[in-house]
Amino acid sequence: MEKAIDSSKPKASHGVEDDLSNEAEELLLTLPREKNFDGTYLYQFNGVWYRHKFLYGMISTRRHFQARDSDIIVSTFPKSGTTWLKALTYAIVHRSRCAFEHSPLLTTNPHELVPFFEISYSLNKKDIPSFEHLYTPRIFGTHIPYSTLPDSIVNSNCRIVYICRNPLDQFISCWHFLLKLAHDKESETLSLEEYFEKVCNGVQHAGPFWEHVLGYWKASLDNSHKILFLKYEDLKEDTHSYVKKLAEFLGCPFSNVEEKERVIEEIVKLCSFENMKDLEVNKPGRNIPGHIPKNSDYFRKGEVGDWTNYLTPSMSKRLKNLMEEKFSGSGLAFKLS
């Protein structure tokens, strides 16, 4: 692991932007760093690895973000079902605003409707985002670990929905996403084996994976009315039941038998992988202004068990062993296929 302590280096020599505030630049110079997939760096802050923009956003958010009691936070480890859970949460919470055939989800990517608050904040910008364009209740996404969330989120009555995914599928999903990003940026890449080694050592954005998942898992056990802990595999198996559960948790249950069945089915269909990936807005070439990933990059296969097509037996054994070791005694287990 390198330490970014050579202050004689010219600005932007880390492959980061060259318009950093002094504070941000100085911070980066003090932190351990590791090469990321695309040749830029990940920086370790309080035991967690961050891409630099998310790191600034996390710090700025901790200083400035004021959660409201009515807010909903969709929290995830990357590539664990974020896009899906954002869509489901939005569709459930704002279902009375318009008919499903006019839902904003049909024309807008879920990441635009439900912004990551740490991307909206930055140590480079003086402006604090107002989020005035968001409906109430406001819904935000985040990849920030539980232990690092802004105090106002932990201390207010806002609710958190967390989704995670078995680490083998999460790894493969992330690998494909990063390959696409690197291809689009025409940047260097790590081999599957090199990236695997990094991930096993916890070096990935928001990693280590294990600590992220365990942090929310334990918090959800201690505070089940505030944090709903979900798994991608369960949602895939029985989306209908989880839509009902989510609505109840978020304080907007389906009121009668007829609404329950009809509306839940509409929501399941609207947010399904098959529907979302074929929407015009999620076709290749479309992206959220200012975002590097294309909207289509968020939709690949949407399956459980795709890892079997890519991981060697020794890779899958290592991840399974890690999973056993890290989650031992926690009561947490994942379906792998």
Ligand SMILES: Nc1ncnc2c1ncn2[C@@H]1O[C@H](COP(=O)(O)OS(=O)(=O)O)[C@@H](OP(=O)(O)O)[C@H]1O
């Ligand atoms: N609606 C819906 N239903 C089921 N699955 C879906 C859906 N939307 C996206 N996906 C799949 O989720 C994977 C992307 O993960 P994230 O959305 O967490 O990515 S991100 O963290 O927001 O970048 C990625 O998984 P893989 O296909 O295995 O790569 C997506 O295909």
